[in-house]
Amino acid sequence: MICSNVVSSLETDPAESSLADADLARRVTAAAPGEALAAETELYRRLAPRVELYGLRHLRAEQAAADLVQQVLVLTIERLREGRVREPERLASYVLGVCRMVVLDLKRGEGRRKRALERYAADVPMAESSSSPRVDLDRLASCLDRLHERERSVLVLTFYSERSATEVAAELGLSPGNVRVIRHRALGRLRECMSGELSAP
Amino acid sequence: MSAACGTPLGLSLLVDYWLAELAPADEERVEAHLLGCASCGYELRSLVNLAGGIRRVTRKGAVRAVVTRAFLERVAADGLRVREYRVAPGGSVQCTVAPEDDLVVARLSAGLEGIGRVDLAICDDSGRERERVRDIPVSGAHGEVVFLPRTASLRAAPAGVDRLKLLAVEQGAERLLAEYIFVHTPSPAGPARG
Numbered sequence: 001m002i003c004s005n006v007v008s009s010l011e012t013d014p015a016e017s018s019l020a021d022a023d024l025a026r027r028v029t030a031a032a033p034g035e036a037l038a039a040e041t042e043l044y045r046r047l048a049p050r051v052e053l054y055g056l057r058h059l060r061a062e063q064a065a066a067d068l069v070q071q072v073l074v075l076t077i078e079r080l081r082e083g084r085v086r087e088p089e090r091l092a093s094y095v096l097g098v099c100r101m102v103v104l105d106l107k108r109g110e111g112r113r114k115r116a117l118e119r120y121a122a123d124v125p126m127a128e129s130s131s132s133p134r135v136d137l138d139r140l141a142s143c144l145d146r147l148h149e150r151e152r153s154v155l156v157l158t159f160y161s162e163r164s165a166t167e168v169a170a171e172l173g174l175s176p177g178n179v180r181v182i183r184h185r186a187l188g189r190l191r192e193c194m195s196g197e198l199s200a201p
Numbered sequence: 202m203s204a205a206c207g208t209p210l211g212l213s214l215l216v217d218y219w220l221a222e223l224a225p226a227d228e229e230r231v232e233a234h235l236l237g238c239a240s241c242g243y244e245l246r247s248l249v250n251l252a253g254g255i256r257r258v259t260r261k262g263a264v265r266a267v268v269t270r271a272f273l274e275r276v277a278a279d280g281l282r283v284r285e286y287r288v289a290p291g292g293s294v295q296c297t298v299a300p301e302d303d304l305v306v307a308r309l310s311a312g313l314e315g316i317g318r319v320d321l322a323i324c325d326d327s328g329r330e331r332e333r334v335r336d337i338p339v340s341g342a343h344g345e346v347v348f349l350p351r352t353a354s355l356r357a358a359p360a361g362v363d364r365l366k367l368l369a370v371e372q373g374a375e376r377l378l379a380e381y382i383f384v385h386t387p388s389p390a391g392p393a394r395g
Contacts, residue, residue: 021237050235050242056249057219092237096229099236135254141263144255149267153338156266159252160259161275164220171269173340184213190251191212 016042025088028080040077047073047095054099060162064106071102135194143193151186154179206240215245219252262304262352267321267337269347276304290379297386298355305355307348311367311379313339318370319378321348326362336370360386 016024016038024046027039051072055065075098079085085094144152157168158179165179172179210218210231217223218231235242258264260281277283281303286294289310298305313319321334339346346367363385367378 046239047236049246050237050239053235053242053245053249054232057221092233096233096236099232135250137254137258137261137263140251140254141258144258144264144266149334149336150338152264153267155255156259156264156268157272158220159255160272161256161279162220162252164222171271171340172338173342174338180213183216187212187216187248187251191247194251 021046021091022089025080025085025091028077029083029085029088033081040080043077043080044073047076051095051099054096055103058099058103059106068099068102068106071106072098075102139194140190143190146193147186147189150182151189154182155186155190158183206238208234210234210241210244212244212248215241215248219245219248260303262349264349265334265351265354266349267334267339267346268306268349269340270343270345273306273347286383288381288383290381293382293384295384295386297388298352299388302352304349304352307346307350307365307381307383309346309348309365309367309379309381310344311346313344313346313367313378314342316369316371316378319346320368320370320375321346322366322368324364324366326364328364355385356388358385358387 016027019027019039019042021043024039024043028036028043030036031039048069051069052065055068056062059065059068072095076085076095079094079098080088085091087094144155147155153172154168157163157171158165163171165176165183168174168183169176169179174182214223214231218228218235221228223231235245255264259266260276260279273283273285282301284298284302284305285308286296286306287308287310288294296305316339318336319339321337322330323332323334324330334348337346348365361384363383365381365383367380368375369378
């Protein structure tokens with residue numbers, strides 16, 4: 001059962017949390033299968049949000065990104081257990097490769113998803129990925145109000161449905177370079193406002 | 202909190218990555234970094250959350266902005282109910298906002314070719330200016346301004362008349378391009394103007 005080992009709110013083991021990713025990977029490889037659960041859990045905790053971002057970027061859907069996290073980390077930890085990750089110090093590159101492979105599979109439809117999960121998921125610990133705090137929407141609306149009109153238009157057109165500078169520029173009759181400048185300035189001002197540093201309208 | 206990054210990815214690079222604007226080699230470099238760096242991942246996550254927030258407040262009609270025709274097509278494709286009022290220069294329209302409306306837009310047609318700066322003045326029935334939206338983005342080629350007011354403000358507005366004026370601002374002087382009259386009737390539960 002895929003969810004049988006999902007562990008919510010896992011406590012961080014101080015001994016593991018001080019280790020580098022590569023050290024954790026070596027620890028998993030060196031141990032008998034399933035005997036380095038603390039290291040596996042710590043790796044999962046660290047890698048899940050990073051893989052989730054990769055998934056959001058390439059799949060543009062929360063649920064698909066969550067599926068990707070499970071599949072990538074199940075495969076990665078299983079490969080570590082099997083000693084098939086030859087350069088643990090290059091774990092990020094390895095995970096990136098697995099991400100690409102799984103995204104391709106997800107985009108194709110079924111692929112190895114079910115097979116991999118059926119084969120490995122029951123033995124691998126899973127933690128919830130830790131997203132950063134949600135945005136205060138009232139404050140965000142107020143901060144957007146403080147932007148210049150062009151800045152607000154560019155942000156809304158850009159982020160409502162992830163449009164590139166070239167696309168937004170074509171809609172507004174501006175150059176892509178101009179849109180990029182406005183976008184960068186607007187995001188900076190918006191972030192300042194959200195963190196309480198921007199007082200002047 | 203994550204350990205600091207020795208070679209942090211800048212905001213522009215993260216935005217470019219998120220919007221798929223990077224060349225493949227640069228994208229690969231950024232992705233390899235992000236998968237190994239909790240600190241930069243946190244920055245990207247914050248940006249993604251902010252982007253998601255902008256999407257949500259826009260869908261709620263909580264943002265006033267000048268948008269575009271293509272934007273209206275996207276929100277309609279997303280299933281939002283958009284009430285549109287198209288008005289010609291000098292024209293007048295009866296308008297309201299219904300309980301089921303997500304967004305309301307004013308489409309103000311105007312000759313905007315070659316004008317450097319355009320302001321939108323929101324005036325009461327006597328012509329007194331209540332609010333000025335400065336230097337709005339306009340594309341002369343499109344021949345209209347698509348103005349998206351806050352839906353909640355419209356819901357709270359009593360019956361009355363608003364005059365919207367498009368003004369060309371050139372060399373310190375301003376010139377009226379066009380005026381539009383909106384005769385607002387609240388939806389059944391709305392307030393009455395005193």
